[in-house]
Amino acid sequence: MTDKYEQVIELAKRRGFLWNSFELYGGTAGFYDYGPLGAMLKRRVENIWREIFVINEGYYEIESPTIGIEDVFIASGHVGGFSDPLTECQKCNEAFRADHLVGDVVDNPDTLSADDLTVVIGKHNIKCPECGGALGKVYEFNLMFKTSIGPGGKRAGYLRPETAQGMFVDFPRLLKFYRDRLPFGVTQIGKAYRNEISPRQGVIRLREFTQAEAEIFIDPRDKTHPKFSEISDIALILYSQEGQARGSSEKRTIKEAVQNGIIAHEFLGYCLARTYQFLIRVGVSPEKLRFRQHMKDEMAHYAVDCWDAEIQSDRFGWVEVVGIADRTDYDLKAHAKQSETELNVHVSYDKPVRIERFAVKPNMGILGPRFKGKAGKIANALKLLKSEDLSGEIIEVVVDGEVIQVDRGAVSFENISEEVHGETIIPHVIEPSFGIDRITYSLLEHSYFEEEAKAEEEEEEGKRIVLRLPPEVAPVQAAVLPLLTRNELINPANEIVKALRKAGILVTFDDAGTVGRRYRRNDEIGTPFSITVDYQTLEDGTVTIRDRDTMKQVRACIDGIEDNIYDLIYRGKSFDEAGRKV
RNA sequence: GCACCGAUGGUCUAGUGGCUAUGACUUUAGCCUUCCAAGCUAAUAACUCGGGUUCAAAUCCCGAUCGGUGCACCA
Secondary structure (H helix, E strand, O other): OOOHHHHHHHHHHHHOOEEEOOHHHOOOOOOEEEOHHHHHHHHHHHHHHHHHHHHHOOOEEOOOOOEEEHHHHHHHOHHHHOEEEEEEEOOOOOEEEHHHHHHHOOOOHHHOOHHHHHHHHHHOOOOOOOOOOOEOOOEEEEOOOEEEEOHHHOEEEEEOOOOHHHHHHOHHHHHHHOOOOOOEEEEEEEEEEOOOOOOOOHHHOOOEEEEEEEEEEEOOOOOOOOOHHHHOOOEEEEEOHHHHHHOOOEEEEHHHHHHOOOOOOHHHHHHHHHHHHHHHHHOOOHHHEEEEEOOOOOOOOOOOEEEEEEEEEOOOEEEEEEEEEEEEOHHHHHHHHHHOOOOOEEEEEEEEEEEEEEEEEEOHHHHHHHHHHHHHHHHHHHHOOOHHHHOOOEEEEEEOOEEEEEEHHHEEEEEEEEEEEEEEEOOEEEEEEEEHHHHHHHHHHHHEEEEEEOOOOOOOOEEEEEEOOOOOOOOOOEEEEEOOOOHHHHHHHHHHHHHHHHOOOOEEEOOOOOHHHHHHHHHHHOOOEEEEEOHHHHHHOEEEEEEOOOOOEEEEEOOOHHHHHHHHHHOOOOHHHHOEEO
């Protein structure tokens, strides 16, 4: 039975949207080429994303390397956590997660290395759960592609598994760029790589894919959004944690959802709404789009709240295409620790605050000669003491597990009153992360229609395949067709092509075969408008414009046709306004 | 990575241990044609790859690759 996926992929292959990569050499799973129409479609999707997140929100785009150094992915957790310890049965060859198998005999299997796990399996005589056969050596399968930087292979490099880390790593520079003020956002559209064990589901799970991500750094104490009112009335289909427990989703406005605590805060709600607007605009069907909240155990431990935009696909069911998470200060803290660099922001108070505090001043002139190398640590420990700790003649502090006694005379202290102008905070990160390939596939699927088309005076019905892509994402935006293959019609058609190209409209010219066949050809690739030059054109300088979806036609002047088409594509001009009815 | 199933022009497909490997659609060239594909003429174009069995393999066997399904995996 052919399902919609097959139909869409067949069309995509045949007409130059999507091709299996390296087909010449037999192909490789998990890689797809975008053909001429697919690449243009994807580019238009990306550009609408830019319009919304870069231009409208002011989150500038950066571009960081697709190869990252090891430190970056140690900090992000991908080196340690992005791999799974696997072991295979020597008898039936079934693969298992080694850490899962030893869960009953060890308390903390996550912390064990592959070698440790091999030892544990041997010691406890753990056998294959399927057939009872012996288990092989445990090995780490890391989902990152590894490479080496420079000659000698000494320095490890990894193809990035997400674009996000490049933006976290640039945090100090970005903070300066945005002149030390929160909130600010930064975006990146680019390739990411994951060496999937077994990629299936065609274009849904790729080893190389395109992400569009925004990292928005906000003040953790203020998760409201200044433009919240612009979107608060938008209603989304929400599949919340409670909804999933009940097994039903519900439609709610963003405002309601935030007020009722379903969505954690305004900022996240705002991102959900903009995501919705983006997806609808590029051609996802609203009824096949929902927002699913991560369950508590599914969410990363540091995340406050996380929502996935999911699109319904005929074959694959609900497919995650966007993840929107409040990642708190996790990433910045992790990179701060790994790089031993502070990653924070000084936030000024509206008015300086006067505070009283107790200050301990160790006398380094005494401590230094006496304690030598330990003096610094001792001084820091002393500074943390409270006034009641300093009452005796001998003061005790614990440094590295050792109790140190310090003479009272080596320490002075006082109550200080000072003005504080602000404080240092680590921003929280809101991260909407888009899978551009999945979105591009989804909108092909949602745009794909087969209909029984019947010419008015014909008896027989034929199948019409039409991609109802929104005009602004359609790879080919207009087709210019002389009604017949005659020079007197071809010449004015060429003039129209020239005018449209000058206006930045991607246009094709086609004079092969009957005009009906050419309309169908263009329907199939989603060309929204066809302009036909006929004999009346020669008399009064008008042409017909045909609408892909309704197959209706209007007559309009050649003069100004480029503005007419431009307005139809980009300015939401209705087709009826484009000319007079035929 | 395992198991099962599959792989024939661009697309879909027929087919058999043996002649030049079906057919349709598409495409190209030309004819025809005054608005919704498949009217005429012609042309182009395929047995996934490697090995084996055989006089002979696209066909049988083995392996690989890719695709589908199930298991496992999916930050």
